[in-house]
Amino acid sequence: MSEEKGATAHTEAPPSPKAPKRREEREEVVIRFAGDSGDGMQLAGMQFTNETAVAGTDVATLPDFPAEIRAPAGTLFGVSGFQLNFSSHEIFTPGDNPDVLVMMNPAALKVNLKDLKAGGIIIADTAEFTEPNLRKAGYETNPLEDGSLDKYQVFPVDITTMTLRAMEGLNLSQKVATRCKNFYALGLTSWLFTRPIEPTIRWIQNRFKKDPELVEANLRALKTGYFFGETAEMFAVQYEVKPARLAPGKYRNITGNTATALGFLAAAERAGLPLFLGSYPITPASDILHEMANYKHFNVYTFQAEDEIAAVGAAVGAAYGGCIGITATSGPGLLLKQETINLALMTELPLIIADIQRAGPSTGMPTKTEQADLLMAIYGRSSDSPVVVMAPATPGDCFYMAFEAVRIALKYMVPVIFVSDTFLANGAEPWKIPKVSELPRIETEFRTDPRGFQPYLRDPETLSRPWVRPGTPGLEHRIGGLEKEDITGNVSYDPANHEKMVRLRAEKVARVAMDIPLTEVRGDSSGKLLVIGWGGTYGAILEAVERLRAQGKSIAHVHLRYLSPLPADLKNIIPLFEKVLVPELNMGQLVKIIRAEYLVDAKGINKIQGQPFRVSELMEKMQEFLEDS
Template structure:
């Protein structure tokens, strides 16, 4: 309903914008952010998002811990992160202002809901003076809008209590943002129609009115003199959709199973932030996905192993504390050499830590968190969309090598979103799975000479009746064995099998020059911040390259060679230096660490500063 032509005010062209919406956790900021994202992605901008919310579902209203926020970066060119400092902050109450104002760039746009600045709310946020009037906001282009009352006026006449009316104020604010950034209302109107038109006509009408009222307010009032526009991004040709990491992960697993002509047995115990994947995959039962919400983390992984024994793809999804509980069973899968995928959507720890905040703290847990020598494969997606392809890859490796494989994602990747180019199913590789059937040529632990994988003989196959278990196996037969030499042989074989995965994964690529002063080595969700920083530094003529690991165990075969070609290797991680420990131990290279453990992703500027410090 809107285009540049119908706008009454001048439009300023921008390359990219970072918006942060902040309010009470009950204010609907995540929903508003999601709506803005969807509309903006459909419009054709490149996007990247960062939701940030408290673990408490409804922390006390108006309090600092109760503040929930959603940051979106949208652009006319390629972007890889949700942005460092927001250009725009929408603060729905004093607590939101207090928590986020420092991040807003100087001269940035600030929209505040003045109605929420009551004495009580100011007190709850720890303000002694009202920041709306004491000069606190002088650095910014502050727009003081009585959102609550304007919204109430727009909804006048509807059969709703004031409390119910106030729930629509996020859509009022969304409407205002749509006007400010020249976005069409259609996608959100369609969303409201689908969600509420039949189930709750009053709420449908209220939100529709609120959205339009916010939009019209921008169009008609005097306070905003300019609207802004961010042109469509130049993405490669294709069909696109908006994709969160959790959606991509669920879809990737479903696809991976289909490419193997296998059924998934998906097991989980509720845990933040991994449950998002469960909530996605339950909708794919028609793909032959069975889901099991277990009584605890141990039951979840155990049931997945039982399903794998039966010839299906056992998959369990959890977060760090869940991996700790699953360790013993993961080692059973290592010992009996069955395919198993453990998806770890990492969060800030240790212990319960900060469940809704992101971290990369589980790398060493996945590497070593089991009794005795028991290597498992570990891979890590780099972006929300990459979760799709790496989920397929976990199944491929688990089945081909008959081993547990960790899929090491994190809360930032899982909740973040980006435009995703839709692949064609016919372009994806199919994988054959062989189950032995010949009783005359069967031994439960006779290995494939190339991969060292043992045969996957499944119950129901006549003549192949055999027993497996956690006790040490005799080579070839798989019978229980306490023979000392056999134990050493089997321990080596199980671990060498994981090493041999290196023959089956892509070589490590380097972005930038193949040699030089500085190599930034990263893994997992830090990809976006690091590539953006390296790009900027290279534009300035610095000798910096980037290698991003998606395979963490085993590491790509050419990695050592790459590392040797640089004077300095920098490893930024959202932990105290776990990959760095592995790299130093493995290659005797004095890599420099750059740890961050604040529950937040790296900012591009932080990486740039660290690189500049090392480049001298």
């Protein structure tokens, strides 16, 4: 492509292709973008996701990046990747193995090549395959030239140089101009898979609206990449993925964290109460704080506290004052909040804690996924201190479970821990937007009548105590963390009273089990193997079970969204199967509970790598288990 063409392509009609391009239909494509952590691969992936979602396919994503913001360029540990699976049928996972790698440097190729499907496509930025970069990635010779990639379709494209050429005439430093190359790669990939680039154009125009030069630069990069695909002879085939037949309705693309924030907001609106989010920045939960900080025109307070404890403390203070008090964090933060959660439990105030789990312990791997906080959420406080624990299954489900967490906290005057994970938080999927009128109202009542008022006189059905806003005349009273006398709420050291209160608090949580949906069994209602999962492993387990069922295996799937209390009907379902298997991204936590609660010899499938399950590995383990029995 000549310089002139590169620089002006964005304003002219696309040049007509030199050779007619063939179009091939594909049912499902998995693409992985990867480059340095400063290369903008997460953005390219998110934008491609949006393009294909708007084009009507189903889509699921797996962002996978290091904790370093700008890791040293060209290093293996600095590689940031974004995988997405898009399909003309309903899909549940981001895919096991990519069909396409879009690789911005040798390190990215080195890290990701092992996952590429046989015969897969590699698009590589040749400008970055320099001697020093090859060495940093551990290549002795250039893989793009030494024949080692012969079994793949390789498209070597000088992305960096062509991006820079497209910038000519703009007043940009080389550094800034080079940064636009992610949009070049996106444009090219969008062309190759016939995705519409209009949503990305709109995004660029909006994102950089304060700097027209950057709008122009990024648009040029995007369109130059797109038109290169159309023009260059090396691309003989263009792929198409038809829209999926999703349930009718209006859709948007949503990540788990955005859905969580919207779920909390929706619950506050349906409860007609102000919402107070106290939070301290922590990966991967910060996006909830960022999102909700934009809700100021609703009655939403966001408070960036001095630490995790203050964050939940302020939420408890707000709940005491009559707000919906919420705190969002990850495992290390939940650990710090537990004492304050017990205060909310003891004073029987509504409190919602969102724990977006990451790989631990300690700082662990902050940007990687894991499900190892379950036991901490259920049991990890001093003394007998049951709270309600629930977990969303998909990014879109985060909305409904966040809403549900608020409903239950308010109705039962109890802390609710909403346990999400990195995979759900950052992953995206098309989400059917609910109508506000379809969302249930959350009825709450503040006690105002002084007649017969007692701070711990309980509702006979829910066992919740009255919620009293300070400022209510005639109801002045004191609460606190010391043990309370039943009904009066006065400080009490009476032995029998203490046992009664511990049991009452437990009974209150147990009664939530009567207020949650029946358990859905996917597959036969009885048989050989029941697979019980929870949280973000939903898609992978479902897919694995469905495929084994298609092979005629006797297997069914239950996915728990309520972990404490467990659904009341689970005790009737488990005995209908010969064996129980519990896949988890931890050393085996739910499986311990299932064994303890139901006296069944349940076994686990456990993976602790900071990565989600692959469908293939689950199938393999399930298969082994089926054969063993």
